[in-house]
Amino acid sequence: MMDDDILKLLREHPSAFLSGEELSRRLNVSRTAVWKKMNHLRSLGYEIEASTRSGYRLIQSPDLLTSSEVKSFLKTKWMGKMIHYFPSLDSTNSKAYELATKGAEEGEVVIAESQEKGRGRLGRNWFSPPSLNLYLSVILRPQIPPYQAPLITLMAAVATAGAIKKYSGLHPLIKWPNDILLKGRKVAGLLNEVRSETDRIHFVILGIGVNLNLDEKMFPKEIRSIATSMKREMGQAISRKEFLSSLLQQLEEWYAIYLKEGGGVILNAWREKAQIKGKRVKVTSWGETLSGIAVDVDSDGALILKMEDGKQRRVVAGDVEYRR
Amino acid sequence: MMDDDILKLLREHPSAFLSGEELSRRLNVSRTAVWKKMNHLRSLGYEIEASTRSGYRLIQSPDLLTSSEVKSFLKTKWMGKMIHYFPSLDSTNSKAYELATKGAEEGEVVIAESQEKGRGRLGRNWFSPPSLNLYLSVILRPQIPPYQAPLITLMAAVATAGAIKKYSGLHPLIKWPNDILLKGRKVAGLLNEVRSETDRIHFVILGIGVNLNLDEKMFPKEIRSIATSMKREMGQAISRKEFLSSLLQQLEEWYAIYLKEGGGVILNAWREKAQIKGKRVKVTSWGETLSGIAVDVDSDGALILKMEDGKQRRVVAGDVEYRR
Numbered sequence: 001m002m003d004d005d006i007l008k009l010l011r012e013h014p015s016a017f018l019s020g021e022e023l024s025r026r027l028n029v030s031r032t033a034v035w036k037k038m039n040h041l042r043s044l045g046y047e048i049e050a051s052t053r054s055g056y057r058l059i060q061s062p063d064l065l066t067s068s069e070v071k072s073f074l075k076t077k078w079m080g081k082m083i084h085y086f087p088s089l090d091s092t093n094s095k096a097y098e099l100a101t102k103g104a105e106e107g108e109v110v111i112a113e114s115q116e117k118g119r120g121r122l123g124r125n126w127f128s129p130p131s132l133n134l135y136l137s138v139i140l141r142p143q144i145p146p147y148q149a150p151l152i153t154l155m156a157a158v159a160t161a162g163a164i165k166k167y168s169g170l171h172p173l174i175k176w177p178n179d180i181l182l183k184g185r186k187v188a189g190l191l192n193e194v195r196s197e198t199d200r201i202h203f204v205i206l207g208i209g210v211n212l213n214l215d216e217k218m219f220p221k222e223i224r225s226i227a228t229s230m231k232r233e234m235g236q237a238i239s240r241k242e243f244l245s246s247l248l249q250q251l252e253e254w255y256a257i258y259l260k261e262g263g264g265v266i267l268n269a270w271r272e273k274a275q276i277k278g279k280r281v282k283v284t285s286w287g288e289t290l291s292g293i294a295v296d297v298d299s300d301g302a303l304i305l306k307m308e309d310g311k312q313r314r315v316v317a318g319d320v321e322y323r324r
Numbered sequence: 325m326m327d328d329d330i331l332k333l334l335r336e337h338p339s340a341f342l343s344g345e346e347l348s349r350r351l352n353v354s355r356t357a358v359w360k361k362m363n364h365l366r367s368l369g370y371e372i373e374a375s376t377r378s379g380y381r382l383i384q385s386p387d388l389l390t391s392s393e394v395k396s397f398l399k400t401k402w403m404g405k406m407i408h409y410f411p412s413l414d415s416t417n418s419k420a421y422e423l424a425t426k427g428a429e430e431g432e433v434v435i436a437e438s439q440e441k442g443r444g445r446l447g448r449n450w451f452s453p454p455s456l457n458l459y460l461s462v463i464l465r466p467q468i469p470p471y472q473a474p475l476i477t478l479m480a481a482v483a484t485a486g487a488i489k490k491y492s493g494l495h496p497l498i499k500w501p502n503d504i505l506l507k508g509r510k511v512a513g514l515l516n517e518v519r520s521e522t523d524r525i526h527f528v529i530l531g532i533g534v535n536l537n538l539d540e541k542m543f544p545k546e547i548r549s550i551a552t553s554m555k556r557e558m559g560q561a562i563s564r565k566e567f568l569s570s571l572l573q574q575l576e577e578w579y580a581i582y583l584k585e586g587g588g589v590i591l592n593a594w595r596e597k598a599q600i601k602g603k604r605v606k607v608t609s610w611g612e613t614l615s616g617i618a619v620d621v622d623s624d625g626a627l628i629l630k631m632e633d634g635k636q637r638r639v640v641a642g643d644v645e646y647r648r
Contacts, residue, residue, distance in 0.1 A: 121523055123524075145610075145641050146473070146518070147471065147624060147640055149520075150471070153522055177522060178522060191522060192521060192522050194520050195519055196517065196518050196520075198474075198501060198502060198514070198516050198641070199445055199501075199640075286469075300471060
């Protein structure tokens, strides 16, 4: 008997009691098994009222991102139908990579309440305290050549910015290559990993971290001035389940657009959400610092800079700082 | 006590006997342990003469590609100093990928006598019968952005062609993207796999299969007319250890050149060994068939075709057929 089955029955009768006898009959298990399962659900944070005469009633569900909790919010066709949920992981990307290597399918999702070794770009950490934010990794298996993988990264940034905009009504900005800013501070970050061979991609792991309900004082001092959360910018708490559902929907839609219409549409959406054209930027890339004016992002996701001497430079990785 | 230690002692006295007592003393193990080790070595194919009065003498070593057999042939500085040897594997690439994921270092090599599921490009098989050929995978950890990974593939093709030329005196041709031909037939193939994230490569697995001592009749009928072996083209058997040593040396040298001087040198070497410029080719790529004249290969390893309408097309993956 899965948690899902018993929760489904309890949810079908939101205010009424369901007797142990009826539950036992409908789930085809013993009454002792029903009783044990109720205790298990309580240990996960479910508030369940029990009465010797009337049976069981679900009072409140905990704010968990398990498959059974998220299911009723999900509006996707296939993405996130299978959620691998963990209270804690080293990193959701590492676990998703492991599962994909073992054959996990496109659209399977790994979620953790906290990450012990949450990873950011370029080997950095991603601050991942428990239960307030969203840390997830999505497995994709696009039938595209490896050189197109950067477009999948741009696609994920567009979808994440889209979900933030839709939920908050605010206007997130994509910062090249794939951070998302709200009012100039980082609210989300992406770390995408690829397994590929000469001619094809085995899989892509889209790692996405979004700061949802962190308060300002919860951020480590070093990043307090450059990081933010949706709650901080919106002034109200975020429903993690609703936001997750919205994010997965955006990802599913943009991915379908990419596969059907190609990279051009993604690039245009990215450009619109990044507003980088014409900005004076300083880029640190592979130990080198370059200053110039951002001209565009090309179809490989590289940043095109116009240097002070008028020449153009193509930058494929690095950190961007906007200048006046 | 490692195989290596006892073999080293036996090899230091190629014609003389070494007494069990001396071996036991110099290896700091019991005489029973020495006796057991001799039996173990015999089971691997070592021919060891034993005399109650005189002791042990190494008559002949088997043709195995173990670390201890290859060691005395190796002329590299770092590549192949650690060889993970297996009588049989699903595929050397899969094992190397697994080891690299667990932290195996740059230059570690996986070798198998046979592959149960030897893989070629585009999900095809690579015919991998035991003990006559060479199947190896090399772990590299270049500090380069992911988009440069194709250059590593070109580099490996150049090195493999170089080793074949040096050993055979014949002139191998690279067939885009990374097959090696002798007299028009495939003698070697490369399958490279990459683990990367947005801005950097975690590792590259160079998978290389070379047909060394296969006779014509040993090839499956379907590939007999398009595949060959070095033995078949040279008319004499190949020393697998010598060839392996030569291949690893070429890889080490070309990799150093690539890291020091960049992709341009690799591209030029590749162009010289591929002679593709101006050839009429038919390319099957992602379900589409294109005919045209090969113009060049660009810095991303893509084939540039001039189509019949005069337009240029860039092809990143596929199968090439040369036409008259």
